[in-house]
Amino acid sequence: MNAPIGYLGDQPLQRLVPADPIVRLEKVSKIFAGRDGSPVTALGEINLSVQQGSILGVIGRSGAGKSTLIRLVNGLEKPSSGRVIVDGADIAVLPEKSLRHARRSIGMIFQHFNLLSSRTAAQNIALPLEVAGYDRAAVKARVEELLALVGLTDKRNRYPSELSGGQKQRVGIARALATKPKVLLSDEATSALDPETTRSILDLLARINAELGLTILLITHEMAVIRSIAREVAVIEGGHIVEQGDVFDVFTRPQHEVTRSFLADEAGRALPPYVASRLQAEPVAGGQAVLRIGFRGPHATDPVLARLARDLNIEANILAGSVDEIAGRPCGTLVIGVPVGSLARTLDFLKQYGLDTEVLGHVA
């Protein structure tokens, strides 16, 4: 949450306009030399802003450019062109000493944790504080605070080999937060964890964001990660951001094919194989039209099919469906089959309720 900008009586006044983005990529390109010397464009003229206190998720397939993007933000790579601004400083042009200083306001967590095996949990967390020159007493106090924050006080003297994956990631998070960064970068931080542990790590990140107001920029190839904690999403493909915006809007009304294909893998959206294998583009006489209905917000639980039957006498077959929550707002998807002769009336009817519809095809 933004800090109050003043007080009216004893009521804090919040900023009325959004704060400046804490991370801003302006027309950033990164071109590598390929094996044969030919150029490989990992990122092409990307624009991306992360607002202070927000959680932005960047999702893309393997090779889309996610790692390159995050390495540019922490200064491990320099852009071929464009500007990478973090907390007001252009990371790409900072001299080495200033870059080291700027990195203290950027924490990072990794898929494989990157802990030092010869150091205990507490000693791993202490490392960035020692490098930053904190005295022993300050290091000790801060480490205890961080161990408590991530729920590992009783594991302070354990070595990484004695910790579970989730515990190792908690140490990673505590270490990343040690120097009180303003931005936390997360590079596939839950990809090596089982679903339950993933949940607990995502809950921890959401709590840190809410309680400390820490901005989080995460990259992932998993829709579920974005769905559960991100507020904004950017979809990256072939080095370009093909779609971005509020998670709820992008996921309930995806505009780009890549976003749709990520969503298609999710439960409730996928067609059952016996329907998918028979689906064709052209209507079949006496057959059914297959359509997807998207329910957003208050309409998510409307009994729309019952009304379709009652008001228009059209009986729909339910082929797939789910009701879910994105960023705390209900949404649902339903795939139905209706007699092909009733398709136009069905679409009109659903439109009256403000529902999104998409005709997927036809079956005999």
Ligand SMILES: Nc1ncnc2c1ncn2[C@@H]1O[C@H](COP(=O)(O)OP(=O)(O)OP(=O)(O)O)[C@@H](O)[C@H]1O
């Ligand atoms: N150091 C490099 N030298 C040459 N090409 C590179 C280098 N780093 C990345 N690339 C290329 O840039 C493109 C983007 O790579 P990047 O690692 O950023 O993708 P990614 O989305 O993180 O993929 P993954 O999820 O598999 O890690 C790929 O085509 C990759 O081969």
